[in-house]
Amino acid sequence: MALAYDPLFITSDKSSTEISLASINLTQDDLKRIAAYKAVEFVQSGMVLGLGTGSTAKHAVDRIGELLRQGKLENIVGIPTSKKTQEQALSLGIPLSDLDSHPVIDLSIDGADEVDPDLNLVKGRGGSLLREKMIEGASKKFVVIVDESKMVKHIGGSRLALPVEIVPFCWRFTAEKLRGLLEGYGCEANLRLGEKGKPFVTDNGNYIVDLVNVEKDMGDLGLVSDAILRLPGVVEHGMFLDMASTVIIAGELGVKIKNKH
Numbered sequence: 001m002a003l004a005y006d007p008l009f010i011t012s013d014k015s016s017t018e019i020s021l022a023s024i025n026l027t028q029d030d031l032k033r034i035a036a037y038k039a040v041e042f043v044q045s046g047m048v049l050g051l052g053t054g055s056t057a058k059h060a061v062d063r064i065g066e067l068l069r070q071g072k073l074e075n076i077v078g079i080p081t082s083k084k085t086q087e088q089a090l091s092l093g094i095p096l097s098d099l100d101s102h103p104v105i106d107l108s109i110d111g112a113d114e115v116d117p118d119l120n121l122v123k124g125r126g127g128s129l130l131r132e133k134m135i136e137g138a139s140k141k142f143v144v145i146v147d148e149s150k151m152v153k154h155i156g157g158s159r160l161a162l163p164v165e166i167v168p169f170c171w172r173f174t175a176e177k178l179r180g181l182l183e184g185y186g187c188e189a190n191l192r193l194g195e196k197g198k199p200f201v202t203d204n205g206n207y208i209v210d211l212v213n214v215e216k217d218m219g220d221l222g223l224v225s226d227a228i229l230r231l232p233g234v235v236e237h238g239m240f241l242d243m244a245s246t247v248i249i250a251g252e253l254g255v256k257i258k259n260k261h
């Protein structure tokens with residue numbers, strides 16, 4: 001769908017931008033596209049790019065493909081964070097590589113499920129958290145793109161569904177350990193299901209346990225992160241602490257760009 005509003009007209013590079021969009025009828029997908037197009041303004045020819053996964057990141061990958069096709073970008077190398085993004089990028093003719101060949105990435109662009117005021121994130125509702133964390137953790141700059149519905153006071157608050165990637169071996173054992181670890185927060189640990197009620201399987205052949213119904217904020221997120229990662233059977237979790245350089249937030253009333261202090 002063509003936008004009545006062209007996101008490329010948002011050109012401010014200040015830390016906070018207020019542009020009134022109130023008179024324009026925007027869908028949530030329009031907002032995701034606006035944030036994504038703004039992020040792609042950071043992309044320069046010759047860069048190694050981390051390509052995110054999800055409905056918001058998809059717009060950024062599309063835009064990069066479009067700029068390459070138009071000859072406005074050259075010599076880009078993309079490092080996809082999932083098989084799905086890999087397929088999308090290949091279909092757009094974006095040259096691809098991996099972390100083995102490119103251990104340092106210039107810029108990654110990706111969506112998020114929750115963003116707190118300190119730019120800590122929850123990611124992984126699409127199941128791609130492990131590759132995302134590896135690739136975005138290897139990036140000099142990590143730009144997060146969200147619509148305003150993703151902004152929360154505390155990640156791990158009452159809206160939490162924190163995904164944790166675990167090995168399939170004795171997954172009930174690991175899920176129960178996770179539930180026990182966060183019991184004080186009223187936490188349930190639910191195996192994520194995919195098609196036909198079978199366990200959802202990640203690109204890495206693992207399962208996902210969603211930690212849900214946490215009733216209050218989890219306090220020191222670093223401590224919670226360490227405790228989860230110490231459990232045998234856990235591969236990675238979806239808290240991305242202190243990783244984002246910039247968050248671009250598209251909302252009904254405008255676009256805000258928040259930079260890490």
Ligand SMILES: O=C[C@H](O)[C@H](O)[C@H](O)COP(=O)(O)O
Binds near residue numbers: 052056112126127
């Ligand atoms: O595993 C999925 C990723 O972490 C996504 O970036 C995240 O879930 C946000 O996805 P969306 O842009 O579709 O809301």
